[in-house]
Amino acid sequence: MRRSGARLACANCHGPGGRGEPPAIPYLAGQYAHYTASQLRMWQQGSRKTNLGAMGDIVKKLDDGDIDAPAAYFQQVIATPPKSVKAKE
Numbered sequence: 321m322r323r324s325g326a327r328l329a330c331a332n333c334h335g336p337g338g339r340g341e342p343p344a345i346p347y348l349a350g351q352y353a354h355y356t357a358s359q360l361r362m363w364q365q366g367s368r369k370t371n372l373g374a375m376g377d378i379v380k381k382l383d384d385g386d387i388d389a390p391a392a393y394f395q396q397v398i399a400t401p402p403k404s405v406k407a408k409e
């Protein structure tokens with residue numbers, strides 16, 4: 321319950337399925353779980369200093385499971401770019 325709740329909270333900002341809301345909110349969908357988890361831990365440890373108002377506050381409430389579960393979840397989501405973003409290839 322708590323973990324799916326954390327995922328829902330991520331989607332509130334990071335968009336449905338973690339697809340991102342450019343330009344301010346990066347996508348999480350398809351991102352390597354290791355990358356997502358390590359960014360969250362860097363915020364927790366104070367070594368990532370961007371956007372402490374948003375992510376900096378959120379990570380204070382997360383324990384290891386709350387980091388690894390959404391990180392694993394977003395890795396297996398297929399990224400669907402929002403309509404405002406055109407494929408660049």
Ligand code: HEC
Pocket residue numbers: 326327329330331332333334344345346347348355356357359360370371374375378390391
């Ligand atoms: C209040 C809005 C908000 C919520 C809720 C939120 N985020 Fe974020 N997140 C942001 C913003 C804004 C950024 C961009 C900050 C930056 O790069 O400094 C960001 C950046 C990130 C990044 C860095 C992405 C990158 O490309 O480096 C990760 C990872 C991340 N969020 C994961 C999560 C996870 C997992 C959750 C749920 C536990 C979550 N976020 C909930 C607003 C939010």
